[in-house]
Amino acid sequence: MFRKVLIANRGEIALRINRACRELGVRTVAIFSEPDRNSLHVRHADEAFCVGPGPAARSYLNIPNIISTALITGCDAVHPGYGFLAENARFAEICADHGLTFIGPKPDVIAAMGDKATAKRVMREAGVATTPGTDILWSVDEARKAAQEIAYPVLLKATAGGGGKGMRVVHGPEDLERAYSAATAEAEASFKDGRLYMEKLIVKPRHIEVQILGDEFGNLVHLGERDCSVQKPSHQKLIEEAPAPNLSPTSRAALHEMAVRAGKAVGYSNAGTLEFLVSGDAVYFMEMNTRIQVEHPVTEMVYNIDLVKEQIRVAAGERLGYSQSDLRASGHAIECRINAEDPRNNFAPAAGTLTSVVFPGGPGIRVDTHVFSGAAVPPYYDSMIAKIIAIGESREAAIARMERALHETVIEGVNTTIEQCLEILSSQPFVRGRYTIDFLPQLMAAAADRVA
Amino acid sequence: MLAAIGIGSNLGDRAGSIRRAVDRLRNLGHIIARSRLYRSTPWGRTGQPDFCNAVVLLETQLSARDLLAALQQIEHALGRTPGERWGPRVIDLDILLYGDRNIEEPGLQVPHPRLWERGFALIPLAEVDPRYAAAVAGLPPGERESVALMSEELLVERVRALAEAFLQTDLMRLRITDRNDDAVELRRKHVAPPRREPVAEQSQTPAPPLQLDRIKADLVGIVRLSRPGAREGENVEGDRELAYVEALGIRTPVRSLGGGRLVNVLCTDGQPVEYGQVLFEIDRG
Numbered sequence: 001m002f003r004k005v006l007i008a009n010r011g012e013i014a015l016r017i018n019r020a021c022r023e024l025g026v027r028t029v030a031i032f033s034e035p036d037r038n039s040l041h042v043r044h045a046d047e048a049f050c051v052g053p054g055p056a057a058r059s060y061l062n063i064p065n066i067i068s069t070a071l072i073t074g075c076d077a078v079h080p081g082y083g084f085l086a087e088n089a090r091f092a093e094i095c096a097d098h099g100l101t102f103i104g105p106k107p108d109v110i111a112a113m114g115d116k117a118t119a120k121r122v123m124r125e126a127g128v129a130t131t132p133g134t135d136i137l138w139s140v141d142e143a144r145k146a147a148q149e150i151a152y153p154v155l156l157k158a159t160a161g162g163g164g165k166g167m168r169v170v171h172g173p174e175d176l177e178r179a180y181s182a183a184t185a186e187a188e189a190s191f192k193d194g195r196l197y198m199e200k201l202i203v204k205p206r207h208i209e210v211q212i213l214g215d216e217f218g219n220l221v222h223l224g225e226r227d228c229s230v231q232k233p234s235h236q237k238l239i240e241e242a243p244a245p246n247l248s249p250t251s252r253a254a255l256h257e258m259a260v261r262a263g264k265a266v267g268y269s270n271a272g273t274l275e276f277l278v279s280g281d282a283v284y285f286m287e288m289n290t291r292i293q294v295e296h297p298v299t300e301m302v303y304n305i306d307l308v309k310e311q312i313r314v315a316a317g318e319r320l321g322y323s324q325s326d327l328r329a330s331g332h333a334i335e336c337r338i339n340a341e342d343p344r345n346n347f348a349p350a351a352g353t354l355t356s357v358v359f360p361g362g363p364g365i366r367v368d369t370h371v372f373s374g375a376a377v378p379p380y381y382d383s384m385i386a387k388i389i390a391i392g393e394s395r396e397a398a399i400a401r402m403e404r405a406l407h408e409t410v411i412e413g414v415n416t417t418i419e420q421c422l423e424i425l426s427s428q429p430f431v432r433g434r435y436t437i438d439f440l441p442q443l444m445a446a447a448a449d450r451v452a
Numbered sequence: 453m454l455a456a457i458g459i460g461s462n463l464g465d466r467a468g469s470i471r472r473a474v475d476r477l478r479n480l481g482h483i484i485a486r487s488r489l490y491r492s493t494p495w496g497r498t499g500q501p502d503f504c505n506a507v508v509l510l511e512t513q514l515s516a517r518d519l520l521a522a523l524q525q526i527e528h529a530l531g532r533t534p535g536e537r538w539g540p541r542v543i544d545l546d547i548l549l550y551g552d553r554n555i556e557e558p559g560l561q562v563p564h565p566r567l568w569e570r571g572f573a574l575i576p577l578a579e580v581d582p583r584y585a586a587a588v589a590g591l592p593p594g595e596r597e598s599v600a601l602m603s604e605e606l607l608v609e610r611v612r613a614l615a616e617a618f619l620q621t622d623l624m625r626l627r628i629t630d631r632n633d634d635a636v637e638l639r640r641k642h643v644a645p646p647r648r649e650p651v652a653e654q655s656q657t658p659a660p661p662l663q664l665d666r667i668k669a670d671l672v673g674i675v676r677l678s679r680p681g682a683r684e685g686e687n688v689e690g691d692r693e694l695a696y697v698e699a700l701g702i703r704t705p706v707r708s709l710g711g712g713r714l715v716n717v718l719c720t721d722g723q724p725v726e727y728g729q730v731l732f733e734i735d736r737g
Contacts, residue, residue, distance in 0.1 A: 034727075049672055049727075050729070051727050052727050053727075059727075064671065064700055065672040065699075068673050069726075071700070072699075355501075413465075414464070
């Protein structure tokens with residue numbers, strides 16, 4: 001096991017990693033930016049170093065200062081969390097060059113899966129179903145030809161993309177040229193890589209992802225699926241649940257089998273997630289995330305496994321202590337993301353000071369957060385301030401418990417997504433467990449109409 | 453007609469909601485005055501967040517009825533939905549006064565019927581219209597105590613008081629730093645004779661004031677003091693290298709950035725340092 005781990009992140013995930021390390025008897029080093037000096041993740045770590053000013057590019061993405069901190073404090077491993085440097089293959093390589101274990105998959109796997117077009121090709125070759133689509137497109141003409149073959153509507157996507165940037169829906173040939181140049185320009189501006197590929201647009205799909213976990217000896221298991229179809233128009237997830245409701249046994253088995261096959265095909269080690277689009281009984285691989293996910297707690301709750309501890313153990317060279325047949329899910333878990341943003345103002349992030357904070361408790365409730373009464377929410381980072389997770393013996397019990405927990409929650413000083421989560425939990429499509437990624441945008445449009 | 457509008461909010465970004473409401477009031481006429489922001493405990497209920505209140509004097513061409521409709525539109529646009537949980541309000545706009553008219557119509561009573569018993573309306577009103585100062589004295593017991601300036605307004609008051617206190621001293625520079633390393637610095641432009649009364653014991657000339665400059669590390673690494681090392685109390689000249697920070701095999705010099713007296717050496721050779729850590733203090737005086 002490691003002696004000391006540097007936690008290259010902030011917020012709730014930095015605390016989450018710190019907790020796992022504590023329980024494993026591993027010492028921790030936190031890094032922080034100047035405005036985060038009084039953050040909880042700084043207080044809970046054994047040591048903490050300021051690595052730069054507020055903007056992430058100069059602090060949480062400041063590779064030289066982060067590596068230097070790890071070296072002068074005698075760390076032997078780095079946990080990147082999610083976001084920031086978590087899927088940066090170069091950072092993983094630099095860690096290795098300095099004798100630090102990067103807690104995650106190998107750099108070449110991160111690089112291959114980080115390039116979406118490459119990832120799809122690798123998956124196709126491994127026999128995993130992917131959406132009909134193309135490799136990288138080199139011209140509008142090539143795009144036009146491809147769109148005719150695939151049949152409209154199609155989706156143009158940036159190969160370096162994420163978060164909906166550099167992505168355009170094209171309904172017919174007349175829109176293609178404009179969409180192509182807009183997506184290239186946006187991708188170029190956002191990722192310094194304007195290359196695009198094309199996919200068939202799956203209309204009203206569900207977003208279902210499968211958690212996998214592998215060790216460095218070729219053992220690999222899946223830990224079931226999560227339904228993440230409650231997404232804002234920007235494709236950011238708001239509510240996730242495990243298992244996915246109303247999923248046919250055939251589709252579920254297909255998803256799990258494909259995820260394990262995909263993981264084995266790339267020699268995956270550590271925790272990872274394969275995202276799929278599900279439409280009826282059809283299942284298509286979308287992309288792979290080579291890190292721990294925000295929504296990992298719902299899987300932890302139904303499998304009773306600590307995924308972050310497992311990440312650290314396998315990175316330290318331990319073998320998985322179980323095989324697929326040992327794993328059984330039980331109950332139903334739901335996560336609501338509490339973001340400091342204004343649902344009434346198109347989810348614009350809100351910064352400020354939290355004047356009063358009270359989190360829920362009681363049976364079956366877990367709260368992963370870094371905020372407290374008096375905490376500052378700096379404007380530089382992600383707007384998520386807490387995750388509330390409810391587990392119940394059934395889906396109905398989990399929903400009732402979550403509603404109860406959200407009513408107990410008080411957050412003053414900034415606007416949050418609590419009210420919106422409550423609205424979703426009580427809406428018919430969600431209650432019945434029959435919703436697709438169109439659900440939340442439609443609900444929001446309906447709410448906007450009511451106000452206007 | 454000159455109307456007095458009471459604004460209240462106790463949900464979300466309260467001060468921000470009030471500012472947004474004031475911005476929208478500009479479309480209804482000419483704003484003559486705006487009170488500072490006050491906070492008050494909600495009427496008749498506990499366990500609700502405090503209200504933030506302000507009063508605006510608006511010169512408007514609108515009739516009282518049209519003004520009321522316009523205010524309701526603003527409430528709507530800023531997100532007030534009827535019947536919210538626990539009754540907190542994103543924004544609440546009331547016509548307190550409409551000239552010196554008395555209006556008694558369904559849904560429209562001006563002056564506001566409870567104006568004379570509500571500190572959160574009367575106290576900001578008295579600030580923009582001093583004629584109502586006497587009415588503040590007549591508020592029911594406890595009403596005055598339930599209303600105070602918002603902390604951000606108090607901050608402005610405190611900085612003003614601080615500046616006045618600073619002028620009473622002979623300090624050159626006063627820097628106050630909080631736990632976030634956010635600082636307020638007051639600096640005297642030119643030396644004024646101390647206003648202090650001469651005291652017999654203090655006949656000898658006072659020590660010249662310090663002008664401390666903090667030299668900080670701008671990267672994470674191990675600090676190595678330069679040899680021969682500059683010692684505390686020594687004068688450094690030019691842009692002297694005081695130390696370097698070693699990180700990832702690269703040495704980054706730490707320089708004095710000009711001459712002065714080295715007052716404090718705040719690091720030891722071989723010590724790990726973080727970004728922004730103060731390594732040296734130099735008196736430029």
